[in-house]
Amino acid sequence: MTDSSDTVSMLGAVPFFSGLDEKKRKSLVSEGKEMSYKAGDFVVREGAMGVGFYLILDGKAEVRKGEKTLATLGRGQFFGEMSLIDELPRSADVIAISPIRCWALTSWAFAALVKSNPEVALHMLKEMVKRLRAAQSSPTS
């Protein structure tokens, strides 16, 4: 649990939460947890069951499937939503490529966040569509 005002203002600065007022951000921050990883750490492993949703506060991570890098994610970007939405195993590895700090939510807090904040759900859908389009236009291996 964290309720630092730093995290509250940081969440306000990332597009994912910019539609939420400070009161909502404050209550959200208290539901999540800050997690830190070193470069090279696996934050999420392909095939594992998903228990968390992650928003990157600082640093960079790579989404990899086998040898293929699907995306590089940085501050303000999220990962781990797929497994929580369809309740299937993680679709890819997510590996820190620099020291990273994430704000993480449990699956049940994630479900409540999406259900009660349409602006967050819409932002997430837009980003997922963007990722789908990028995947469709990338050459198949």
Ligand code: CMP
């Ligand atoms: P999940 O399947 O729970 O765990 C791995 C995560 O990697 C996945 O959720 C997405 O958040 C992310 N991910 C999977 N495929 C892509 C992709 N093509 N582009 C960006 N992120 C992805």
